[in-house]
Amino acid sequence: MKVFMDLKWFFKQEKRPYMVGILLLILVAMLELVPPKIIGIVVDSIKEGTLTGSLLLKWMMILTVAGILMYVARYFWRVMIFGSAYKLARQLRDMLYAHFTKMSQTFYQKKRVGDLMAHATNDIQAIQQTAGAGVLTLVDSLTIGVAVVVVMAATISWELTLICLIPMPFMAIMTNWYGRLLHQRFSKAQEAFSALNDKTQESITGIKVIKTFGQEKEDVEDFYDKSADVVKKNLAVARVDALYDPTIAIIVGVSFFLSIAFGAKFVIDGRITIGELVSFNAYLGLLVWPMLAFGWLFNILERGRASYDRIRAILDEPVDVKDRPDALDQVPTGDLAFQIDGFTYPGEQQPVLKQIHFKLRRGETLGIVGKTGAGKTTLLKLLIRESEGFSGDILIGERPIDQYKLERLREAIGYVPQEHFLFSATVAENISFAMPDAAIEDVHHAAKLAKVDQDILQFTDGYETIVGERGVSLSGGQKQRISIARSLLMQPEVLILDDSLSAVDAKTEEGILASLRETRAGKTTIITAHRLSAIQHADMILVLDEGEIAQMGTHDELMERDGWYKEMYLHQQLEAIVEKGGSHG
Template identity: 65%
Template sequence: MRVFWELGWFFKERRKHYALGIFLLLLVALIGVLPPRIIGFVVDEISRGTLTPAFLIKWLSILAAAALVMYVLRYIWRLLIFGSSILLARNLRKQLFHHFTRMSPAFYQRRRVGDLMAHATNDLQAVQQTAGAGVLTLVDSLATGGFVIAAMALTISWELTLIVLLPMPILAYLTNYYGKMMHDRFHGAQLAFSGLNDKTQESISGMKVIKTFGQETEDVADFVKKTKKVVDENIRVARVDSLFDPTISAVIGVCYFLTIGFGSYFVVNGDMTIGDLVAFTAYLGLLVWPMLAFGWLFNIVERGRASYDRIRVLLAEPADIDDRKDALDVRPAGDIVFSINKFQFTGDDRAALKDVHFELKQGQTLGIAGKTGSGKSAILRLLLREFENYQGDITFGGKSINDYKKQRLREAIGYVPQDHFLFSTTVAGNIAFARPEATMEEVVEAAKLAHIHEDILNFADGYDTVVGERGVSLSGGQKQRISIARALMMRPELLILDDSLSAVDAKTEEAILASLKQTRIGETTIITSHRLSAIQHAHKIIVLEEGSIVEIGSHEELMNKKGRYYEMYELQQLEALVEQGGEA
């Protein structure tokens, strides 16, 4: 029952609701002991031949009134207790989602999406059950059992009650033993469900790739394998869960045997009436629910405990990057000084960046060139403060980026990544994502700057066209330009285009860059690209190799040096010439 203690913070928040709900639950349990006693009175009157219509109507009226009161009270306590458990699920879901938004990319490299989804769905449902049905079952079983036993002992025969309760210690021991087994096995079942959830999410997201490579059969086989594991783990849980009812039924059977045997003896000796024995047997029938409820309670509690343990472990995982206590609550602006002596990704012995130093004046454009893996994206990820484990410093407006609040820093940066992510909403909704309050005129203006406006007008519903999950209905170039428009809507101090023009043609690329140059006067831009035409207009260009700067300067300066940049540029010019059929 440790999980109830661990959820004490929530029960304290909702103490009035739970207190009233439990009080009403106790009233229902207390009223529930009346019918067997009334039945006993009626049976005794019948056996003595003294039953009158008035006597029968009186007790039937009491039974009807008790039933009506129980109906109303049960409705109210369900609202109070089950309603509170729904709020617990909502609060935990909010905590989880807020926690997810605080975590760095390294967290999502360690955790799989399907597992995180399982925490927010299956695990939360189990915890909700504990705070709702679990509390109900615990209180109701104890209250009903306690009141029934008290009624049996105080109103009929304490001796017979004591005899009938002799098998109960055996029941308590076995249910506790089963409960421990349930906890361990349910934890394995939840892990298996997380794996299946993750497999499903990956397969649906990557269905196009699966079909392209003709791996449908293999993927289905893998899915079936994971499904079988989920079934096997849940069967292991069911095997233990299935022990509760037979065990309880066996104990109840022994209790009935003792009741009939010793009860008949007491009736024959005149220590009890037939009505008392009938009432006692009816009370014993009421004890069946508390006993069965205890078995159900262990199922609910152990599931909830295992799930809550998983959720707490997840919530306890600290954010790799967090705001300092005295962090600046201002949006940064000004010059950028990047001075990194060494940086390496977690778990990688190779340095991603080493001795990378450059300064970018406010309003300038920086171009970054280099092969895949040369360190281009590493520079950008450090600027976005996705990692902090580096030697050196990065300043923005004369202050270290670590001194700013993360939210304020990222408000100043419009980032367009290589892998463009669009939401399953309208085109206008995707562009206005960072500024939901933006007017339609501002959305259209951003689209025009990104040279996607004409394309959007040709869509079925224009700006109201729903793009589908991850922009599946759009081409690569259209997704890139919508992403650029979305970044421009932020009116960022620093615009970062991380190889974000690779899917557009040279003419469109040139038009977009010209628009940015005209509209972003006094604002800083960083562009990384494999295609040098995208960065040759930049005020400063750095060429990276194996995490280090090998050349730095303007396009003209680097061309005059006839070094690595010159070789790359000439090679790309030759490739372009070949693509045009060899004509100059």
């Protein structure tokens, strides 16, 4: 019953519909006691020869009224109890989704997407069952069970009632043991389902790579193994689940045997009538449901507890990046200053960034270059507060960025990441993602600035073309430029292009950079790149090496010094000449 205590907050929230539903359930349980009593009375009347047509009609009318009342009550308790259970599912799903949106990159590095999806589907469904069918089964079985036993003992024979209840403690012991086994096995089954969910999501997302490398057979075999593991673990659950009905059937059979054996003797001895014995066995038949329900109840509760524990563990994960209580509710603007003494990712030993100190005036362009793994992207993620925990400060307008509300900080920053994500929507909807109410003319203008307008107009439906999941129908360069257009539409205070020109040709790159220079006067731009032509126009260039600033200056200043920048620039120029088939000289 622990899961009911865990869900106490929800039952308190929805106490009115649950109270009405439970009262209606109790009413139904009381009404179910009427037919067996009437049957016993009619049987005795037949035996004594006192049954008349009018008397039979009276009892039939009472049965009809009881049936109608049960019909109406059952309809409304379902609306109240099952309706509340659906509200719980929606509320938990909303809580999970809201929590997911607050979590940092570290959380998603530790958790698998398929597992998180399983929490929001399978686990929520199990908890919904607990708050719906679980409450129904508990209240209904207890009410009917207690009421039937009381009526049997009070109106027929307390001795016969006690005799027939002798097998019940054995059922309690067995179902309790089954419940413990079920909890353990269902937790493993849910974990297996999460792994299968994750495998399916990953394979569908990476289908191009799988097919390119000819790994379809191996991938199908891996899926088959995980699917077989789900079946195996669910069969283990089913084997325990299957023990409930036979166990209860045996105990019910023993109770009926005791009822007939001792009841017949009681009739012969004149302690009860034949009609009362018929009623007693009818009441005993009503006890079958509560006994079966208890077995089903343990099943539901153990599944719900395992799933609620999994969801609770996710919701209890702390939010790494959150607003300070006194955070400013304004969009930051002004000069940028980085004063980072050091930053190390959680769980790592070596710092990723060390002694990053520089200032960028508002309206300037910063270029950041360096080898792969030098810390370029990490530096940008600290600026947008995707990660925290560094020693030092990052300031905008002479205020540390954590003094602004997170929402306002990100309103000031347009970020185009290395991995471009497009939604399964139209091109126009993807560009206007951050500004859904933007005029279509502004969407077109942003696309023109990103040099993707002509490509879009060649699509079958132009700006209304559905790009497919993750932009599967577009080339890498088109996805990059649509992502750039999405950020340009925001007209952000700070625009970040994190190696976002790598998939476009040199001519297109130059066109995009020219657009940025024309339209972003007075606004700050930060560009990281491996191709140095993308940042040679910048007001300041940082060369990062193993998380430290190895060189800093303008393009001309860095070309006057020996170092990584000059060496790499000359190397790339030579490559460009060779690709054109020309000669250096």
